[in-house]
Amino acid sequence: MARLQQAIDPDRLLTDPADCWAYGYDNSRRHVCPQAVAFPFNTEEVAGLVHACRELGLPLVGRGRGSGTAGAAVPIRRGLVISLERMDRIIEINADDRLAIVEAGVTNGDLQRALEREGFFWPPDPTSADYCSVGGNLACNAAGPRAVKYGTPRDNILGLTAVTGTGDIIRTGVHTTKGVVGYDLTRLMVGSEGTLGIITQATLKITPKPEARRTLRAVYTSMTTAAAAVSRIMAQPVTPCMLEFIDGRAIDMIRDYASVDLPEDAGAMLMIEVDGSLEQLAYSEQAVAEAARGDGLSELRTAASEDERQGLWAARKALSPAQRKIAPKKINEDVVVPVSRMADLIAGLDQLSRQYGIIIVNFGHAGNGNIHVNLLVDPDDPKQMAVVDECLQKVFQLVLDLRGTLSGEHGIGYDKRQFVGLEIEPASLALMKQIKKQFDPDGLLNPGKLFPDVVPD
Structure with missing residues (x-):
């Protein structure tokens, strides 16, 4: 590791397996201990580390905070993990130009708090916002509930700085909202998950905070009937800033593990938020409420205060802890279908649940058609484990038959790479492979991710 020590202060390089162990995992539950972990302070140090890895033929993985669920940050082939956690400066917040310049290691939560003081926010808001990094959000295009109105990281970035697999520093994009050079x-x-380059800095498009919600x-x-209501809500002119779906099985789980006020006949639930100026808020509320009314509606409530708002969200917040108690090793997918096919997706998933004897719980960002499909499997149940792969394949085929996509925000990483060929035809995969070679000719950047084992030339 002497060559790596030439590229970075040895005090910021870990080589003892006991020290490196914590950097071999992410939220996918996979783990591979890297051979070394480096903590650069700036882009130039990242470039120096990449040059050293090229000389050594050492694979490398850029890492944010390890909150991803698809194994993208796991060093499958060991090598070097470049942790960007110490590159955490907010360099500039420019309200006049509606932009912020940040290093990749800044957490989403710290950025949001800094922007809030200036009357702004950055729209991407993953559930892990308090500890996930902006660089990780960008690498996986991780969005969250607000994407239905404000878009994903791809829609909220102006430019970035990155280091390619050749060790070259590239600066892309503009500081303006228009640019076609x-x-x-x-x-x-x-969204390239660190396979084309390591993002070190980003110029973000920021948005003024709405007056009220x-x-x-x-x-x-x-x-x-709830899925049909989603289509009605999204077909009228007022776009909600959040539109979340929770199915009947999830509601039953919540009742068992949390004290929440829900009607006994609740088969599904929508959580809806609208935002904007005080003058327009009443109209927006009325518009989405009217669209929500229809067959199967048993209750429609509006929060009159912040405390009541938190009370309405209590059921949604209780869902993840309930699932962890019931099935700590569940399979969590985040598929997307056109909003108009939401009802077909939910009906198809219910049929697969009955066919394979696996409880499937569905919730997520309904306004985008982005549903988190949770297979509550028990690894100690041989009957379930014998059919779970086939069931998952049928889930993905259902999604594609409905003109959907296999991932909306979790990414592909290691866990989903073998299914990519179901969605992307060989010619496109071959072109992507060629693009990868241009950025990373030695194949050292996050190897074993995104692509299936066999990719056409």
């Missing part, structure tokens, strides 16, 4: 390398890098909870007697 050259190829759009910025949007190409976002209003929260509604709509409860339906069945999942299909």
